Amino acid sequence: MTATDLVNPAGQHVEQSFLxxxxxxxxxxxxxxxxxxxxxxxxxxLATHRPHYAFIAGLAAAIGAGVSMAFSEGLSDSGDLTGxxxxxxxxxxxxxxxxxxxxxxxxxxxxxxxxxALVVAIITVTFELLTLAWIRAxxxxxxxxxxxxxxxxxxxxxxxxxxxxGAVGSG
Numbered sequence: 223m224t225a226t227d228l229v230n231p232a233g234q235h236v237e238q239s240f241l242x243x244x245x246x247x248x249x250x251x252x253x254x255x256x257x258x259x260x261x262x263x264x265x266x267x268l269a270t271h272r273p274h275y276a277f278i279a280g281l282a283a284a285i286g287a288g289v290s291m292a293f294s295e296g297l298s299d300s301g302d303l304t305g306x307x308x309x310x311x312x313x314x315x316x317x318x319x320x321x322x323x324x325x326x327x328x329x330x331x332x333x334x335x336x337x338x339a340l341v342v343a344i345i346t347v348t349f350e351l352l353t354l355a356w357i358r359a360x361x362x363x364x365x366x367x368x369x370x371x372x373x374x375x376x377x378x379x380x381x382x383x384x385x386x387x388g389a390v391g392s393g
Contacts, residue, residue: 243307244315245361251291251319252357253373256350259283259324260380261387263331263343268388273331273339280328284321292317326350351377 262283267276296313299306306312327350330342355370 239305239307241361242305243301243312245357247295247312247316248319249354249357249361250295251288251316251321252323253354254291255284255287255320255323255325256327256347256354257323257373257376257380258287258320259328260347260377261384263328264381264384265387265391267331267336267340267343268385269391271336271392273333273336276339277328277331280324280331284324284328287324288317288321291320323350347377 259280263276263280266279267273270276292313294313295316296309299309299312301307301309301312327343327346330346331339333339333342351370351373354373355366358364358369358373359366
């Protein structure tokens, strides 16, 4: 953004449209994919100690969540009244973001050794949470620590649910 954009309402409108039509759908997808797929992936991993099973669960969850979010976003608003842009493009962005958010921490479960896969997956989730906080801080002008605390709280709740379900499922 340039100094001219700060005093130019047209530049402000372009930035606001970009946020509404591109960044917000991508952010919604990334957050949903990153958080909603944690429970099934880690519950399966903890219950079975079989990384391959966790990978299959994660792949299915990422694909299912991506398709679901693409349709949800694409069908929720035509964009005509709200200015949120083309619903098919928003749906595609949200769906792709959701899939990406879910598949990133699924990939470590391609590692055949359970302990190593779990450690790499946890490190990956930490990286995801940091990235989500940075994106929120960068584009939505929220404080980085506040953003990190928000997404980490959600991730911690989901991790606790996963651990309980994994323990119940394995015992």
